Amino acid sequence: MSELTVAGLRVVREIALCGSFTAAARLLGYSQPAISRQVAAIEAAAGYPLFIRESRGVRLTPAGVITVQHAGRILASVDALRQDLAGLGDRLAGRVRLGTYPAAMAVLAPRAVALLRSEHPGLEVSLSEAPTPTLLRQLRAGRLGIAVIGVGAGLPGYDLDGLSRQIVLAGRLRVAVPNGHRLARAGIVAAAELVGETWIAGDDSGGDPQFRAWPTIADPAIGYTVRGWPARFGLVAAGLGICLVPEVAAPSVPAGVTTIGVGDPGWLGRTTLAVTSPEAGPETAAIVGALRRAGEDIHEDVQHRRPSIPERAPGGG
Numbered sequence: 125m126s127e128l129t130v131a132g133l134r135v136v137r138e139i140a141l142c143g144s145f146t147a148a149a150r151l152l153g154y155s156q157p158a159i160s161r162q163v164a165a166i167e168a169a170a171g172y173p174l175f176i177r178e179s180r181g182v183r184l185t186p187a188g189v190i191t192v193q194h195a196g197r198i199l200a201s202v203d204a205l206r207q208d209l210a211g212l213g214d215r216l217a218g219r220v221r222l223g224t225y226p227a228a229m230a231v232l233a234p235r236a237v238a239l240l241r242s243e244h245p246g247l248e249v250s251l252s253e254a255p256t257p258t259l260l261r262q263l264r265a266g267r268l269g270i271a272v273i274g275v276g277a278g279l280p281g282y283d284l285d286g287l288s289r290q291i292v293l294a295g296r297l298r299v300a301v302p303n304g305h306r307l308a309r310a311g312i313v314a315a316a317e318l319v320g321e322t323w324i325a326g327d328d329s330g331g332d333p334q335f336r337a338w339p340t341i342a343d344p345a346i347g348y349t350v351r352g353w354p355a356r357f358g359l360v361a362a363g364l365g366i367c368l369v370p371e372v373a374a375p376s377v378p379a380g381v382t383t384i385g386v387g388d389p390g391w392l393g394r395t396t397l398a399v400t401s402p403e404a405g406p407e408t409a410a411i412v413g414a415l416r417r418a419g420e421d422i423h424e425d426v427q428h429r430r431p432s433i434p435e436r437a438p439g440g441g
Contacts (some may be wrong), residue, residue, distance in 0.1 A: 130202055132166040133195040135159055136174060140192045144181040148252040150256055166191070217246035220407050223259045224272035228396060230353065230376040232272065232292070235418035236401060240411060247407055256282060263287070269408050272415065274370070276394030278339050284399060288411055292423045293372050293396040293419035299338065300360050310384035317341045322347035324359045324367040335368040357381055372396050372419070374426045
Protein backbone atom coordinates (compact mmCIF):
# COMPACT_ATOMS: atom_id res chain seq x y z
CA MET A 125 0.00 0.00 0.00
CA SER A 126 1.34 3.45 -0.91
CA GLU A 127 2.17 5.90 1.88
CA LEU A 128 1.86 9.65 2.20
CA THR A 129 5.49 10.79 1.94
CA VAL A 130 6.99 14.20 2.61
CA ALA A 131 8.51 14.27 -0.88
CA GLY A 132 5.15 13.41 -2.43
CA LEU A 133 3.30 16.05 -0.44
CA ARG A 134 5.88 18.64 -1.46
CA VAL A 135 5.37 17.73 -5.12
CA VAL A 136 1.58 17.93 -4.83
CA ARG A 137 1.77 21.32 -3.12
CA GLU A 138 4.14 22.75 -5.74
CA ILE A 139 1.91 21.55 -8.58
CA ALA A 140 -1.04 23.28 -6.92
CA LEU A 141 0.96 26.50 -6.52
CA CYS A 142 2.43 26.43 -10.04
CA GLY A 143 -0.72 25.23 -11.80
CA SER A 144 1.02 22.58 -13.88
CA PHE A 145 3.15 19.46 -13.65
CA THR A 146 5.75 20.93 -15.99
CA ALA A 147 6.29 24.12 -13.97
CA ALA A 148 6.52 22.17 -10.71
CA ALA A 149 9.05 19.76 -12.22
CA ARG A 150 11.19 22.67 -13.37
CA LEU A 151 11.04 24.35 -9.96
CA LEU A 152 11.84 21.18 -8.00
CA GLY A 153 14.47 19.89 -10.42
CA TYR A 154 12.53 16.69 -11.16
CA SER A 155 11.86 15.00 -14.48
CA GLN A 156 8.28 14.89 -15.73
CA PRO A 157 8.01 11.10 -15.17
CA ALA A 158 9.31 11.49 -11.62
CA ILE A 159 6.69 14.13 -10.84
CA SER A 160 3.94 11.91 -12.26
CA ARG A 161 5.12 8.93 -10.17
CA GLN A 162 5.04 11.00 -6.98
CA VAL A 163 1.52 12.20 -7.71
CA ALA A 164 0.33 8.68 -8.54
CA ALA A 165 1.75 7.40 -5.23
CA ILE A 166 0.04 10.13 -3.20
CA GLU A 167 -3.25 9.60 -5.04
CA ALA A 168 -3.01 5.85 -4.32
CA ALA A 169 -2.38 6.53 -0.63
CA ALA A 170 -5.20 9.08 -0.46
CA GLY A 171 -7.65 6.87 -2.34
CA TYR A 172 -8.81 9.77 -4.50
CA PRO A 173 -7.58 11.64 -7.58
CA LEU A 174 -6.04 14.97 -6.58
CA PHE A 175 -5.87 16.81 -9.91
CA ILE A 176 -8.06 17.27 -12.95
CA ARG A 177 -5.95 17.63 -16.09
CA GLU A 178 -7.04 20.45 -18.38
CA SER A 179 -5.69 21.87 -21.62
CA ARG A 180 -3.93 24.74 -19.88
CA GLY A 181 -2.76 23.06 -16.71
CA VAL A 182 -4.42 21.34 -13.77
CA ARG A 183 -6.92 22.14 -11.05
CA LEU A 184 -7.47 20.50 -7.69
CA THR A 185 -10.24 18.06 -6.91
CA PRO A 186 -11.96 18.35 -3.50
CA ALA A 187 -9.56 15.68 -2.19
CA GLY A 188 -6.68 17.67 -3.70
CA VAL A 189 -7.74 20.82 -1.86
CA ILE A 190 -7.77 18.98 1.47
CA THR A 191 -4.42 17.33 0.75
CA VAL A 192 -2.73 20.59 -0.19
CA GLN A 193 -4.04 22.33 2.95
CA HIS A 194 -2.60 19.58 5.16
CA ALA A 195 0.59 19.42 3.11
CA GLY A 196 1.32 23.08 3.86
CA ARG A 197 1.10 22.48 7.60
CA ILE A 198 3.05 19.22 7.47
CA LEU A 199 5.88 20.69 5.38
CA ALA A 200 6.14 23.72 7.68
CA SER A 201 6.48 21.36 10.65
CA VAL A 202 9.14 19.33 8.87
CA ASP A 203 11.13 22.49 8.04
CA ALA A 204 10.85 23.60 11.68
CA LEU A 205 12.07 20.18 12.82
CA ARG A 206 15.10 20.45 10.53
CA GLN A 207 15.93 23.89 11.93
CA ASP A 208 15.63 22.66 15.51
CA LEU A 209 17.86 19.67 14.80
CA ALA A 210 20.39 21.90 13.07
CA GLY A 211 20.39 24.07 16.16
CA LEU A 212 21.68 21.18 18.26
CA GLY A 213 25.03 21.44 16.52
CA ASP A 214 25.11 25.23 16.56
CA ARG A 215 26.91 26.62 19.57
CA LEU A 216 25.64 30.15 18.93
CA ALA A 217 22.65 30.90 21.11
CA GLY A 218 21.24 33.69 23.22
CA ARG A 219 19.74 37.10 22.60
CA VAL A 220 21.43 40.09 20.98
CA ARG A 221 19.81 43.50 20.51
CA LEU A 222 20.43 45.13 17.12
CA GLY A 223 19.73 48.83 16.66
CA THR A 224 19.71 50.61 13.29
CA TYR A 225 19.07 54.05 11.91
CA PRO A 226 15.63 54.23 10.21
CA ALA A 227 16.68 53.73 6.59
CA ALA A 228 18.61 50.56 7.48
CA MET A 229 15.55 49.05 9.16
CA ALA A 230 13.60 48.88 5.88
CA VAL A 231 15.63 46.19 4.10
CA LEU A 232 19.07 45.59 5.64
CA ALA A 233 18.02 44.47 9.12
CA PRO A 234 15.18 42.16 7.96
CA ARG A 235 17.41 40.43 5.41
CA ALA A 236 20.19 39.93 7.96
CA VAL A 237 17.79 38.49 10.54
CA ALA A 238 16.35 36.12 7.94
CA LEU A 239 19.85 34.84 7.16
CA LEU A 240 20.57 34.31 10.86
CA ARG A 241 17.31 32.47 11.47
CA SER A 242 18.24 29.79 8.96
CA GLU A 243 21.92 29.57 9.90
CA HIS A 244 21.80 30.02 13.69
CA PRO A 245 18.28 29.15 14.91
CA GLY A 246 19.38 29.32 18.55
CA LEU A 247 20.42 32.96 18.18
CA GLU A 248 17.61 35.44 18.84
CA VAL A 249 17.92 38.98 17.50
CA SER A 250 15.69 41.78 18.78
CA LEU A 251 15.43 45.01 16.80
CA SER A 252 15.20 48.69 17.63
CA GLU A 253 15.18 51.77 15.42
CA ALA A 254 16.60 55.14 16.48
CA PRO A 255 18.74 58.05 15.29
CA THR A 256 22.48 57.45 15.28
CA PRO A 257 23.32 59.51 18.42
CA THR A 258 20.73 57.52 20.38
CA LEU A 259 22.09 54.21 19.06
CA LEU A 260 25.62 55.08 20.11
CA ARG A 261 24.51 56.08 23.59
CA GLN A 262 22.61 52.81 23.98
CA LEU A 263 25.58 50.82 22.70
CA ARG A 264 27.97 52.42 25.20
CA ALA A 265 25.44 51.84 27.99
CA GLY A 266 25.23 48.14 27.12
CA ARG A 267 21.60 48.27 26.00
CA LEU A 268 22.56 47.35 22.42
CA GLY A 269 24.89 44.67 21.16
CA ILE A 270 25.26 46.22 17.69
CA ALA A 271 24.52 49.68 16.31
CA VAL A 272 24.14 50.16 12.55
CA ILE A 273 24.90 53.78 11.73
CA GLY A 274 25.64 56.02 8.78
CA VAL A 275 28.81 58.12 8.56
CA GLY A 276 30.31 60.38 5.92
CA ALA A 277 29.75 63.61 4.06
CA GLY A 278 27.15 65.91 5.58
CA LEU A 279 26.85 63.95 8.83
CA PRO A 280 28.27 64.83 12.26
CA GLY A 281 31.64 63.43 13.30
CA TYR A 282 30.31 60.83 15.75
CA ASP A 283 32.54 59.77 18.63
CA LEU A 284 33.49 56.16 17.86
CA ASP A 285 36.60 55.99 20.04
CA GLY A 286 36.97 52.64 21.74
CA LEU A 287 34.36 50.95 19.54
CA SER A 288 34.88 48.33 16.86
CA ARG A 289 33.67 49.23 13.37
CA GLN A 290 33.02 47.17 10.25
CA ILE A 291 31.74 48.40 6.90
CA VAL A 292 28.35 46.93 6.03
CA LEU A 293 27.72 48.87 2.84
CA ALA A 294 29.85 51.54 1.20
CA GLY A 295 26.60 53.20 0.36
CA ARG A 296 25.65 55.65 -2.27
CA LEU A 297 22.79 58.08 -2.25
CA ARG A 298 20.15 57.54 -4.89
CA VAL A 299 17.22 59.67 -5.95
CA ALA A 300 13.64 58.38 -5.86
CA VAL A 301 11.50 59.68 -8.72
CA PRO A 302 7.95 58.88 -9.87
CA ASN A 303 7.75 56.33 -12.69
CA GLY A 304 6.58 59.00 -15.14
CA HIS A 305 9.46 61.36 -14.41
CA ARG A 306 11.68 62.48 -17.28
CA LEU A 307 14.70 60.79 -15.64
CA ALA A 308 13.02 57.55 -14.53
CA ARG A 309 14.62 55.50 -17.32
CA ALA A 310 18.06 57.08 -17.06
CA GLY A 311 19.69 54.63 -14.67
CA ILE A 312 22.32 57.19 -13.66
CA VAL A 313 22.35 60.96 -14.18
CA ALA A 314 24.71 63.86 -13.61
CA ALA A 315 23.97 66.01 -10.56
CA ALA A 316 23.34 68.96 -12.89
CA GLU A 317 20.29 67.12 -14.26
CA LEU A 318 18.65 67.48 -10.84
CA VAL A 319 18.90 71.26 -10.64
CA GLY A 320 15.45 72.86 -10.66
CA GLU A 321 13.65 69.79 -9.31
CA THR A 322 11.26 70.03 -6.36
CA TRP A 323 12.48 67.99 -3.37
CA ILE A 324 10.71 66.11 -0.61
CA ALA A 325 12.87 66.57 2.48
CA GLY A 326 13.11 64.88 5.86
CA ASP A 327 11.90 66.82 8.90
CA ASP A 328 14.88 67.75 11.07
CA SER A 329 12.86 69.44 13.82
CA GLY A 330 14.05 66.74 16.24
CA GLY A 331 17.64 67.84 15.77
CA ASP A 332 18.77 64.71 13.94
CA PRO A 333 20.34 64.90 10.44
CA GLN A 334 17.84 64.26 7.66
CA PHE A 335 17.98 63.59 3.94
CA ARG A 336 17.03 66.74 2.09
CA ALA A 337 18.12 67.63 -1.49
CA TRP A 338 21.16 66.40 -3.41
CA PRO A 339 24.11 67.67 -1.30
CA THR A 340 25.93 69.70 -3.97
CA ILE A 341 22.88 71.55 -5.31
CA ALA A 342 22.80 75.16 -4.14
CA ASP A 343 19.46 76.61 -2.98
CA PRO A 344 17.29 73.59 -3.82
CA ALA A 345 13.52 73.98 -3.97
CA ILE A 346 11.97 72.09 -1.03
CA GLY A 347 8.35 71.35 -1.79
CA TYR A 348 7.40 69.34 1.31
CA THR A 349 9.06 68.40 4.58
CA VAL A 350 7.85 65.20 6.24
CA ARG A 351 9.21 62.85 8.85
CA GLY A 352 8.70 59.25 7.73
CA TRP A 353 9.78 57.34 4.65
CA PRO A 354 6.24 56.22 3.72
CA ALA A 355 5.16 59.86 3.49
CA ARG A 356 8.18 60.79 1.38
CA PHE A 357 7.64 57.92 -1.05
CA GLY A 358 3.91 58.67 -1.19
CA LEU A 359 4.56 62.27 -2.21
CA VAL A 360 7.06 61.12 -4.83
CA ALA A 361 4.65 58.53 -6.23
CA ALA A 362 2.01 61.26 -6.55
CA GLY A 363 4.38 63.29 -8.72
CA LEU A 364 4.83 66.08 -6.15
CA GLY A 365 8.61 65.96 -6.07
CA ILE A 366 11.65 63.72 -5.77
CA CYS A 367 13.66 62.67 -2.73
CA LEU A 368 16.99 61.27 -1.65
CA VAL A 369 17.11 57.64 -0.59
CA PRO A 370 20.21 55.81 0.61
CA GLU A 371 21.13 52.69 -1.34
CA VAL A 372 20.58 50.63 1.80
CA ALA A 373 16.83 51.39 1.58
CA ALA A 374 16.41 51.61 -2.21
CA PRO A 375 14.79 48.14 -2.61
CA SER A 376 11.95 49.28 -0.34
CA VAL A 377 10.52 51.94 -2.67
CA PRO A 378 6.83 51.23 -3.42
CA ALA A 379 5.02 50.79 -6.71
CA GLY A 380 4.99 54.00 -8.70
CA VAL A 381 8.51 54.96 -7.63
CA THR A 382 11.93 54.06 -9.01
CA THR A 383 15.43 55.10 -7.97
CA ILE A 384 18.26 56.42 -10.10
CA GLY A 385 21.97 56.81 -9.44
CA VAL A 386 23.78 60.14 -9.51
CA GLY A 387 27.26 60.82 -10.84
CA ASP A 388 28.81 63.62 -8.81
CA PRO A 389 32.59 63.80 -8.26
CA GLY A 390 32.02 66.67 -5.85
CA TRP A 391 30.31 64.50 -3.25
CA LEU A 392 32.32 62.04 -1.15
CA GLY A 393 29.53 59.67 -0.19
CA ARG A 394 28.48 57.90 2.99
CA THR A 395 29.09 54.51 4.55
CA THR A 396 26.93 52.22 6.67
CA LEU A 397 28.84 50.75 9.63
CA ALA A 398 28.16 48.03 12.17
CA VAL A 399 29.54 49.28 15.49
CA THR A 400 30.12 47.03 18.50
CA SER A 401 32.07 46.98 21.73
CA PRO A 402 35.61 45.56 21.45
CA GLU A 403 34.61 42.69 23.77
CA ALA A 404 31.79 41.48 21.50
CA GLY A 405 31.51 37.70 21.29
CA PRO A 406 30.92 35.23 18.45
CA GLU A 407 27.16 35.84 18.49
CA THR A 408 27.74 39.48 17.65
CA ALA A 409 30.29 38.56 14.99
CA ALA A 410 27.72 36.27 13.34
CA ILE A 411 25.20 39.11 13.19
CA VAL A 412 27.76 41.52 11.74
CA GLY A 413 28.61 38.91 9.10
CA ALA A 414 24.94 38.56 8.20
CA LEU A 415 24.61 42.35 7.94
CA ARG A 416 27.56 42.51 5.58
CA ARG A 417 26.14 39.78 3.35
CA ALA A 418 22.74 41.47 3.36
CA GLY A 419 24.48 44.72 2.37
CA GLU A 420 26.18 42.97 -0.55
CA ASP A 421 22.83 41.53 -1.65
CA ILE A 422 21.21 44.98 -1.51
CA HIS A 423 23.97 46.47 -3.64
CA GLU A 424 23.54 43.71 -6.22
CA ASP A 425 19.77 44.17 -6.21
CA VAL A 426 20.05 47.89 -6.80
CA GLN A 427 22.66 47.59 -9.53
CA HIS A 428 20.71 44.99 -11.50
CA ARG A 429 17.19 46.16 -10.77
CA ARG A 430 15.33 47.26 -13.85
CA PRO A 431 11.78 48.12 -12.77
CA SER A 432 9.00 47.91 -15.29
CA ILE A 433 7.98 51.48 -16.10
CA PRO A 434 4.90 52.12 -18.26
CA GLU A 435 5.42 54.19 -21.38
CA ARG A 436 2.77 56.67 -20.22
CA ALA A 437 2.87 56.51 -16.47
CA PRO A 438 1.07 59.21 -14.50
CA GLY A 439 2.92 61.84 -12.53
CA GLY A 440 5.93 63.92 -13.37
CA GLY A 441 8.83 65.87 -12.04
